[in-house]
Amino acid sequence: MKPIEIIEVSPRDGIQNEKVILDTNTKLELIERSIAAGIKRLEVTSFVNPKRVPQMYDSAELVARLPKGIARYIGLVLNQKGYLRALDAGVDEANFVVVASDTFNQRNQGAKTSDTLSFWAEMAGDAKNKIDVGLTIGAVFGCPFEGEVPLKRILKIIEQAMENPPMELSIADTIGVATPVDVTRVVKAIRSEYPDLRLRLHLHNTRNTGIANAWAGIEAGIDALDASMGGAGGCPFAPNATGNIATEDLVYMLQRSGLTTGIDLEGCIETAKWLTTKLEHDLPGMVMKAGDFVPVGNG
Numbered sequence: 001m002k003p004i005e006i007i008e009v010s011p012r013d014g015i016q017n018e019k020v021i022l023d024t025n026t027k028l029e030l031i032e033r034s035i036a037a038g039i040k041r042l043e044v045t046s047f048v049n050p051k052r053v054p055q056m057y058d059s060a061e062l063v064a065r066l067p068k069g070i071a072r073y074i075g076l077v078l079n080q081k082g083y084l085r086a087l088d089a090g091v092d093e094a095n096f097v098v099v100a101s102d103t104f105n106q107r108n109q110g111a112k113t114s115d116t117l118s119f120w121a122e123m124a125g126d127a128k129n130k131i132d133v134g135l136t137i138g139a140v141f142g143c144p145f146e147g148e149v150p151l152k153r154i155l156k157i158i159e160q161a162m163e164n165p166p167m168e169l170s171i172a173d174t175i176g177v178a179t180p181v182d183v184t185r186v187v188k189a190i191r192s193e194y195p196d197l198r199l200r201l202h203l204h205n206t207r208n209t210g211i212a213n214a215w216a217g218i219e220a221g222i223d224a225l226d227a228s229m230g231g232a233g234g235c236p237f238a239p240n241a242t243g244n245i246a247t248e249d250l251v252y253m254l255q256r257s258g259l260t261t262g263i264d265l266e267g268c269i270e271t272a273k274w275l276t277t278k279l280e281h282d283l284p285g286m287v288m289k290a291g292d293f294v295p296v297g298n299g
Contacts, residue, residue: 017233
């Protein structure tokens with residue numbers, strides 16, 4: 001199997017729904033610890049209204065203080081204002097979001113999916129020679145307000161988006177309802193239409209299928225996986241949405257399966273434990289509790 005890139009999202013998705021507001025220094029330490037563990041690409045913030053997502057109060061300051069030249073930094077954007085703020089801040093990439101269902105997109109971004117796709121076209125055109133832009137389609141596997149999202153709707157959204165191709169397309173199980181069968185079906189359908197498109201998979205472990213879904217995505221042909229130290233995470237606009245797949249759990253699975261990650265598992269475990277103390281509650285990651293498996297002999 002080809003190497004899989006792991007994108008660390010704890011500084012953004014991991015903390016955005018937390019009650020304890022982390023100061024900028026703590027966020028920087030989380031990022032620096034992740035990089036020290038071997039992470040080369042991180043989603044570090046979102047350029048959104050801090051009245052709606054209080055954890056994102058310091059986006060510009062955080063980006064200004066990031067260590068330069070040792071990793072690539074992504075900022076999430078939902079609209080034109082967020083995109084312009086991302087440009088001004090100087091992140092390496094802007095990750096634009098459109099949600100697959102109209103109701104969820106309205107709650108998340110105040111617009112219908114079609115209107116958000118129109119803005120994607122404007123932003124993607126403007127971004128040429130300015131900043132790399134990726135596109136995330138949220139709630140691909142199910143919407144908390146509308147239920148199942150038909151595959152043909154997902155493919156239609158991608159078809160429209162590909163009129164202005166993103167550097168990377170991310171498909172998100174925003175509320176954690178997917179199973180491996182679902183992931184395989186969707187990824188293979190996209191791959192058959194767009195064999196050269198870089199595909200990223202964003203999973204939540206709400207119903208304990210996240211790691212299995214990650215493996216299904218790898219077998220179906222994705223290029224990158226999002227993960228969060230300790231399994232921290234959740235969406236403020238999605239009822240009962242819990243954490244992302246834990247970075248240390250994902251690294252353990254990949255390395256034990258013979259895939260190269262370039263990431264230090266022990267560094268991830270220590271970072272997950274550290275993050276637990278900062279958020280002041282237990283996190284759902286499993287390997288941070290059990291530790292790595294180190295064989296002691298054949299018995």
